[in-house]
Amino acid sequence: MASFSTTATINEPEISRDDRGTPPPIRDGGNHDGPSLPDYGTRLRRARLGLFVALIPVLMLFVSFTSAYVVRQGLPTLDPRTNNFVRDWIPVELPRLLLLNTFVLLVSSMSMELARRQIRARSMMETASMGPSISVGDRIRVPWLAMTLVLGLAFLFGQWTAWNQLAANGFYVSTTPSSSFVYLLTGAHAAHLLGGIAALFIAGVASVLHGPLKTRSIVVDVTAWYWHFMALLWVYIFCLMKFAG
Amino acid sequence: MATHESGLPGVHEHAAPQGFIRKWVFSLDHKVIGLQYYFLALAAVFVGMFLSLLMRIHLIWPTAALPFLGEIKPETYLSLLTMHGTIMVFFVLTTAPQGGFGNYFLPIQIGAPDMAFPVLNMLSFWTTFLGFIVLLAAFVVTGGAPLHGWTGYAPLSALQSAGPGEGLGADLWITSIAIFCIGALMGALNFITTTLDMRAKGMTMMRMPLTVWAWFITAILGLLAFGVLLSAGILLLMDRNLGTSFFVPLVTVNGQLTGHKGGSPLLWQHLFWFFGHPEVYIAILPAMGLCSQLLSVFSRKPIFGYKAMVYAMLSIGFLGFMVWGHHMFMSGMSPYTAFAFSIMTMGIGVPSAIKTFNWLGTLWHGRIRFTSPMLFAIGFVSLFVTGGISGPFLAQPVLDIYLHETYFVIAHFHLIMGVASIFGIFAATYYWFPKMFGRMMNETLAKLHFWLTFVGAYAIFMPMHYSGMAGQLRRYSQGTEVAWIKALTPIQVFISIAAFITIASQFIFLFNLFWSMAKGKKASDNPWEATTLEWTTATPPPHDNFGGHTPVVHNGPYEYSVPGAPRDFVMQSDPEIKAAH
Numbered sequence: 001m002a003s004f005s006t007t008a009t010i011n012e013p014e015i016s017r018d019d020r021g022t023p024p025p026i027r028d029g030g031n032h033d034g035p036s037l038p039d040y041g042t043r044l045r046r047a048r049l050g051l052f053v054a055l056i057p058v059l060m061l062f063v064s065f066t067s068a069y070v071v072r073q074g075l076p077t078l079d080p081r082t083n084n085f086v087r088d089w090i091p092v093e094l095p096r097l098l099l100l101n102t103f104v105l106l107v108s109s110m111s112m113e114l115a116r117r118q119i120r121a122r123s124m125m126e127t128a129s130m131g132p133s134i135s136v137g138d139r140i141r142v143p144w145l146a147m148t149l150v151l152g153l154a155f156l157f158g159q160w161t162a163w164n165q166l167a168a169n170g171f172y173v174s175t176t177p178s179s180s181f182v183y184l185l186t187g188a189h190a191a192h193l194l195g196g197i198a199a200l201f202i203a204g205v206a207s208v209l210h211g212p213l214k215t216r217s218i219v220v221d222v223t224a225w226y227w228h229f230m231a232l233l234w235v236y237i238f239c240l241m242k243f244a245g
Numbered sequence: 246m247a248t249h250e251s252g253l254p255g256v257h258e259h260a261a262p263q264g265f266i267r268k269w270v271f272s273l274d275h276k277v278i279g280l281q282y283y284f285l286a287l288a289a290v291f292v293g294m295f296l297s298l299l300m301r302i303h304l305i306w307p308t309a310a311l312p313f314l315g316e317i318k319p320e321t322y323l324s325l326l327t328m329h330g331t332i333m334v335f336f337v338l339t340t341a342p343q344g345g346f347g348n349y350f351l352p353i354q355i356g357a358p359d360m361a362f363p364v365l366n367m368l369s370f371w372t373t374f375l376g377f378i379v380l381l382a383a384f385v386v387t388g389g390a391p392l393h394g395w396t397g398y399a400p401l402s403a404l405q406s407a408g409p410g411e412g413l414g415a416d417l418w419i420t421s422i423a424i425f426c427i428g429a430l431m432g433a434l435n436f437i438t439t440t441l442d443m444r445a446k447g448m449t450m451m452r453m454p455l456t457v458w459a460w461f462i463t464a465i466l467g468l469l470a471f472g473v474l475l476s477a478g479i480l481l482l483m484d485r486n487l488g489t490s491f492f493v494p495l496v497t498v499n500g501q502l503t504g505h506k507g508g509s510p511l512l513w514q515h516l517f518w519f520f521g522h523p524e525v526y527i528a529i530l531p532a533m534g535l536c537s538q539l540l541s542v543f544s545r546k547p548i549f550g551y552k553a554m555v556y557a558m559l560s561i562g563f564l565g566f567m568v569w570g571h572h573m574f575m576s577g578m579s580p581y582t583a584f585a586f587s588i589m590t591m592g593i594g595v596p597s598a599i600k601t602f603n604w605l606g607t608l609w610h611g612r613i614r615f616t617s618p619m620l621f622a623i624g625f626v627s628l629f630v631t632g633g634i635s636g637p638f639l640a641q642p643v644l645d646i647y648l649h650e651t652y653f654v655i656a657h658f659h660l661i662m663g664v665a666s667i668f669g670i671f672a673a674t675y676y677w678f679p680k681m682f683g684r685m686m687n688e689t690l691a692k693l694h695f696w697l698t699f700v701g702a703y704a705i706f707m708p709m710h711y712s713g714m715a716g717q718l719r720r721y722s723q724g725t726e727v728a729w730i731k732a733l734t735p736i737q738v739f740i741s742i743a744a745f746i747t748i749a750s751q752f753i754f755l756f757n758l759f760w761s762m763a764k765g766k767k768a769s770d771n772p773w774e775a776t777t778l779e780w781t782t783a784t785p786p787p788h789d790n791f792g793g794h795t796p797v798v799h800n801g802p803y804e805y806s807v808p809g810a811p812r813d814f815v816m817q818s819d820p821e822i823k824a825a826h
Contacts (some may be wrong), residue, residue, distance in 0.1 A: 046361055050438045057430045060472030064519075066757040068480060068491060068512060077507030078495045088490075097376065174488030177507060184483065 040127065040214050044221060051222040054055070055229055058192060062233060065185060066240065072177050073244075089244050090176040095165040101158035102238055107230035108151030115144035116224035123217040145220065148227070149200045152193060159190050178245055185237045193230050199223040249367065258377040261788035271371075273363035279349025282359050286341035286372060286670075289332050291755075292381075294748055296329040301741040304703065305734070307723045322391035322722035327761060328383070330395030331418065334524065335425050336377050338666050343467075344373065344432055344552070346673045347460040349681065351436060353779040356445025356796040358789045364433050367474040372428030380421035381412040391415040394720070396521065397422075397759040399442030399492035399513040400505075403543050406498045419478050429467050436464035445778070451555070452817070454777045454802040455548065459534025460554050461684035462562045463527050469566065470523040474567035477516035485509065494523020511576055519571035525662050526565045529629075530558060533600060536622040538802075539672055540604055542775045543619035544611025545813055547803040549603040557596035557603075564593045574642040575649050583642040590640035597633055612806075616773070617691030621672035624699045625665050631703075632660025637712065650720075653713025656706045664702045671698070671754070679772050681698075683784050684765030690757040694750060705740050712736045738775050776816045777802050 011203065038046070076085035118141060166172075171179040203219045207211075252762075262268045302309065303317040310316050317325070348366065352359055360366045383390040391410045393402040401407050402415060440461045440721035444453070453461075467577060480491040484505070492513040541548040548554060570578065570586035604626050613619070635657040639645050649653060671694075678686050709717075712733045717724065724730035724737065771780040778798070782791050796818045804815035807822055815822050 022471065046438060046442050049442055050434060053434050053437050054430075056468050057433075057472035057475075059478045060469055064473045064476035064516060066710060068476070068516065071509065071512050071515075072491060072507075075509050080502070161458060173483070174490070177490060180487075180489040180491070184479070188479070218611055 040123070040218075043214075044218050047218050047222045048225065051225055052063070053234045055226070058229075058233075061188070062237070065181075065188065069181050069185075069240065069244070072181070077127075080150055088176065089178055092166070092176070092182050092241070093169070094172050094182070094241060094245075095162045097162045097165060098238060101162065102156050102234065104151055104158060105155045105231050105234055108148050108155065109228050111144045111151060112148040112224045112227040115148055116220055118142075118144055119213070119217045119220045123214050126213055145200060145204060149197065149204065152180055152197045152200065152227075156190055156193065157195075162186070181245075182241055185241065189230070189234055189237055192233075196223055196227050196230055199226070256302050271367060273359070273367055275348050275352050275360045275363070275366060276681075276786060276790075279345050279347070282340055282344030282348055282373070283346070285370075285377060286337050286345055286766070287559075289336035289340065289377060290667075293332040294751065296325045296332070297744065298748055299479055300325050300329065301744045303722065304724070305738050305741045317722070319722040320392055320409050321389070323394070323720070324390040324414075326720065327392055327394050327410075327418070328380070331380060331422070332377075332378050333663065334395055334528070335422065336373075336380070337670075338528035338662065339429065339524070340373060340668065341670045342535075342673070343436075343460060343463055343527070344370070345780070346456075346531055346535070346670075347433075347436060347463075347531060348678065350677065350779055351457055351460050352439060352443070353782065353786060353790050354777050355440065355443065355448050356791070356798060357439060357443035357826070358791070361436045361443055362435050366435050369428045369431035369435065372424055376421045376424035376428060379417055379424060383410075383417040383421070383801070386413045386417065388412040388414050391418045391826060396517060397481070397513070398517075399481065399484070399508070399510045400494065400496055403493045403508075403513075404458050404496070404503055404505075405485055406503070416482070419482050419485075423475055423478040423482075426471040426478070429471045430475075433464040433467040433471070435466065437458055440464075440535050445798055447797050447815075450800055451552070452801050454534075455537040455554055455558075455613050456531070456534040456777075458558060459530045459532075459537075462558050463530045466523045466527050466530070466562050466565065470520040470527070473516055474520035476701040477513060477520070480516075481513065481762055511573070514573050514576060515569070518572045521572065522569045523562075523565045524626050525658075526561055528666045529669070530561070531599040532672075533558065533629075534623055534668045535606065535669050535673050535676075536625045537600075537607075538777075539618050539622035539676060540607045540626075541803045541805060542676075542773055543614045543616055544608050545614070545805045546607055546611045547801075547805055549606030549609075550599075551801070551803065553599055557599045559594060560596040564589060564596070571640055571645070574645045580642070587640050587642055591637050594633075594637060596784060597629075598785065600672065601630060602632075616675075617686070617688055617695060618672045618676035618773075620692065620695045620699075621668050621675060624695065625672060627699075628660050628665040628668060628702065631707075632657060632665055636661065645757060648713060650718050651713035652717045652719055653669050655719050656709035656713060659709075660702070660706050665666065668698075671695075673760070676773065677779075678761065678765075679768030680779055680784055680786070682762050682765070683768055684761050685768050685772065686761040686765055687757050688751055694753045694757065697750035697753070698747060701743055701750060704743035708736045708740055774812075774814050776800070776804055776814050778817055781816055781818050 037046055073089050075087075077088045078084075079086045163186070166179065166182065171182070173180055173183045201217060203216050203223065206216050206219070262272065262274075268274075269277060272281075299311070299314070299317065300322065303322055306448055308316060348360070349664065387412045391397075391402065391414045392408055393411065393415065397418070397728060401411065405412050405415070440453075440457060480489075484491050484493055485488045488504065490505040490508035492510055493503065493508040494507040494510065496503055537548055539556055568586055568590045570663075574583055574586075608623075625766045635653070639648060639654065639657060675686055675691055678684070713719075715729075715733055717730055717733050717736075721727075721730070768784055770782070770784045773780070778796050779786070781796060798817045799821035800815050800817050800819060802817055804810075804817075804822060806813050807815050810822060
């Protein structure tokens with residue numbers, strides 16, 4: 001900020017990077033590298049930052065559902081036949097299948113992590129080789145990405161089956177407030193997981209089409225963090241329904 | 246069009262598009278997207294204003310038959326009220342300051358070539374646009390637009406049979422809000438990532454212009470608030486269409502049980518106002534940042550207490566999440582809870598007063614240039630104080646219970662959230678128009694516009710305080726047949742006439758805007774002699790903002806009248822100033 005003094009010293013201007021001179025010292029904060037293509041590290045950092053910021057509203061959505069869950073659970077309702085206030089919260093017996101689905105999703109999270117590390121290693125090897133003389137694709141690679149995709153789809157199919165089991169037991173979306181929340185929470189989680197599956201699908205298609213490795217690496221990296229978040233979120237939702245329902 | 250691996254996270258550089266569609270419709274350029282947001286808000290504000298015109302006509306001539314519309318029925322009045330509030334809050338006050346000016350100028354002011362995620366930026370605009378179209382569609386479907394107010398209180402909003410407009414119209418209203426939330430969240434994500442990761446060298450957080458701070462804090466508020474509104478909207482749609490009972494208790498409509506039971510209308514209010522109160526700050530924080538900027542530029546003085554301004558905005562943002570309950574004093578909440586919300590609400594007065602004090606401190610002994618943007622900035626301060634001063638009245642439960650359903654509240658929130666924010670938008674338009682379009686706006690018309698709007702706004706809303714205190718109830722479509730309200734009709738007539746004149750004067754602005762684009766005087770690169778980075782680049786800015794040059798920042802954003810400096814302003818990218826003490 002300006003200071004009210006009588007004289008001022010003006011230093012020589014520093015040379016901007018686009019002059020190809022010595023880059024000026026970075027004081028703090030600013031990281032932008034100029035109009036040229038950001039390097040892999042910058043792009044990865046930016047993508048991760050964007051993802052972590054994006055997770056905040058997802059978290060807020062489920063925090064909001066949780067608060068509604070807790071409030072609604074404790075509300076009495078008027079019974080018109082007896083004119084007394086009663087609780088209409090009937091706990092839902094969750095299908096055992098949900099346990100298996102939880103296991104599938106946790107395994108998919110592990111395979112996703114392995115896929116992330118695999119493609120990151122390949123990307124770093126490509127950077128280190130700086131050219132086509134060193135092959136980075138000769139080793140047989142476990143298709144972790146495809147496995148994650150299959151496990152993710154299996155989880156969604158399992159959730160759908162669990163919905164059908166709930167319905168077969170007489171618990172529909174409007175049967176009781178607890179069943180409303182079961183459908184709501186599982187449905188909202190599945191919708192978010194579908195986003196992760198779409199990202200995996202895009203990465204897979206890019207792989208088949210031999211898209212740039214670094215780009216795929218970034219997509220897989222942020223999808224992996226998202227996927228882990230989805231797995232944790234599901235564990236939280238399952239515990240909420242199981243132990244607080 | 247991409248010069249490299251495009252459409253990917255973290256990639257922001259893209260070649261200038263050539264075709265009309267890619268350049269002006271599905272553009273990735275933050276400047277074009279900013280203009281798209283701005284013109285969307287401009288269209289929305291005229292729709293919203295037209296609806297308020299119809300309401301004001303109806304209030305003083307309740308039986309008048311209007312061309313094409315006929316006589317306005319009470320339920321139609323409620324629809325007008327609902328759509329006016331929704332359009333103004335979401336598609337004007339949230340869209341123009343943040344989506345419009347924020348998109349255009351945040352990257353330039355921090356020295357970045359674009360937003361962090363250009364594709365997401367484009368999607369956020371088109372999502373918002375879709376939300377607006379869906380909302381407007383509510384006018385033309387069977388039953389018409391909803392009548393539950395912009396706050397959508399359940400159970401009125403949750404029952405399709407609750408009234409005309411609560412059928413498909415209400416579904417469209419909720420869907421529109423949900424779509425808007427998704428667009429706003431995408432925008433907030435971009436604003437935060439761009440601010441944190443793409444600042445030019447030397448642009449430390451404490452060198453950022455207060456406009457950037459305001460957009461940044463607003464984005465954080467949006468990130469935390471819109472997810473909650475989205476969740477409430479999902480629950481409401483489920484209540485309406487899937488038979489759930491989140492918000493609907495055991496209730497009858499026309500003597501028939503609805504089939505719902507056990508839900509809580511108050512749960513809706515809690516969720517809605519957890520979003521709704523921060524929304525007030527989402528609307529006004531960008532205007533606060535901008536007016537801080539303008540008061541410094543046109544007083545030729547550094548902003549008084551830069552750090553205090555930053556911390557005050559952060560405090561306002563934080564406290565904004567702690568006070569939602571003051572909208573619910575009427576709900577029968579525990580007096581202890583009400584007391585806590587009351588204290589927190591009055592606590593917001595502290596950072597607000599700090600800001601006001603600093604604005605006055607900036608003006609004090611300044612060499613003030615009374616340009617049109619400066620007039621609107623001073624007008625903003627005036628309206629902020631006038632609208633804000635009634636806040637502590639309403640923050641006290643015992644007073645609020647009397648005033649809550651009256652015009653006093655209408656006066657309060659229109660002045661503080663509506664008109665003050667709109668003045669921020671006008672100030673921003675007059676200030677940045679030369680940079681955006683390369684021409685100056687007509688100053689005479691601008692000043693005429695200012696005085697008519699400034700006087701008009703006070704003429705409309707000041708009398709509402711008195712009619713509210715006298716007991717005039719809001720949301721009532723007619724007061725001419727109710728004895729104690731009938732006595733207040735002359736005030737309503739005065740307000741309506743003031744509104745007609747004020748609305749008409751907005752066409753001066755509209756004419757000036759479009760006329761100046763074509764015929765305005767050519768603008769130089771820095772016509773206001775300001776210091777921030779947007780004034781270092783060409784007018785209008787090139788596709789990559791700085792024409793291949795990367796700015797390096799050496800100075801703070803408000804270096805005016807620095808002793809010993811060759812000019813009375815030192816730009817942020819000028820050589821570093823080291824003032825001798």
